[in-house]
Amino acid sequence: MDMEPAVSLDRIGALELFASLPAEALEPVRAAMRTARVEKDAVIFRQGDPVSRAYALASGSVRIVQGGADGGQAIVRFIAPGEMFGTVPLFTDHRFPADAVAVEPSTVLTWSEPQLLDLMTRYPAIAINLIRALGERMAQLQERVRELTTWRAEQRIAQAVLRLAAQSGRDGSRGTTIEIPLRRKDLAEFAGTTLHTASRTVAAWEKAGLLESRGQRLTIHDLEAIRRLAEGDED
């Protein structure tokens, strides 16, 4: 990781971990912070490694991938700018439950465990922010568990596209573009289906004009149609 210039207080106050903090709290947050630039495909941390710092993403995107002893792997989540990641194990077993890999060149902010705990004790809003962020992710994971047990693959792929659009979509003249670069394999692992099914489904949607895929960017032309597909409407 290379060092880079200081991040502004405004940008720090926009991180999900430090939102709604009193202005005077942002200075100690920045004083305790380390900033690092990582290249595309860099491994920020590895599943099983010991955890001693909290992470937040200032720019770029990161994929969180969990592998099993059996060789199977799933994309747990994509991280967009402003979001924290790798922070929860500081409160549990101090081991990363998954790999974090930079999807593109990214800027990563970190704080040591004692610094984070000290800041949380001084500013309870940080703990509340952390609980809120965990709560939202847990609700998403619960939804995914339900979808994996009851939905068809096509519905899950549509739902994965909607989630990514809500998380990192940018509206333009041609529709909503998902800013996170996505390989077909990523979409398949995120939706819990095979590469073959994900490729076939996206190709059919492209042909029908619902979305288009350029390089690794998906642009959705008809969000409403994708929403109906997620809900299982057949027409």
Added chain:
Amino acid sequence: MDMEPAVSLDRIGALELFASLPAEALEPVRAAMRTARVEKDAVIFRQGDPVSRAYALASGSVRIVQGGADGGQAIVRFIAPGEMFGTVPLFTDHRFPADAVAVEPSTVLTWSEPQLLDLMTRYPAIAINLIRALGERMAQLQERVRELTTWRAEQRIAQAVLRLAAQSGRDGSRGTTIEIPLRRKDLAEFAGTTLHTASRTVAAWEKAGLLESRGQRLTIHDLEAIRRLAEGDED
């Protein structure tokens, strides 16, 4: 819900939300607490209803069931004594993401939102406990997402049995008994498989002497064998 006699400070200090609190903090926690007794099959809260209190289970067991607009439903989790539940939406959208149903007669403790926030601000250990509990559940959900995408049904049923044994197993002369009463349907929904597959699999394991099923209690005779099945060993 009927009222019942006061819960001891020791029992309150053993709840996951209030573990490692200074002794003087337990008195205000109890002063703010309401205690209610619920019957088997009572609905403690309903998916979509507004949330205004935090919940913890003093005795009994509760199942958390999430349904979708499509009619599909999944058991998100079982709650054992000492565990909190229904508390996270206080920090997110203030709507219950799932139903909570008493599996057997149970004692439920609750605190109002302002009381919980006040206690958390006075005793940061409560926020840390909440983050730890959420972190552990999130890690479990991430595991389940991975298993649902990469494991066979039999492995997932074995893993569901292991999770329930770790959460509420009691060791006895005949093996480890899961204290939470379980219908086949519950096990199927928790493992993300069909009732047919869950019934067939458990019957085969009973025949092989790995476990036995009496009423709604599962007793595991050979935990090691169930562990090997979860890991996908064929022999």
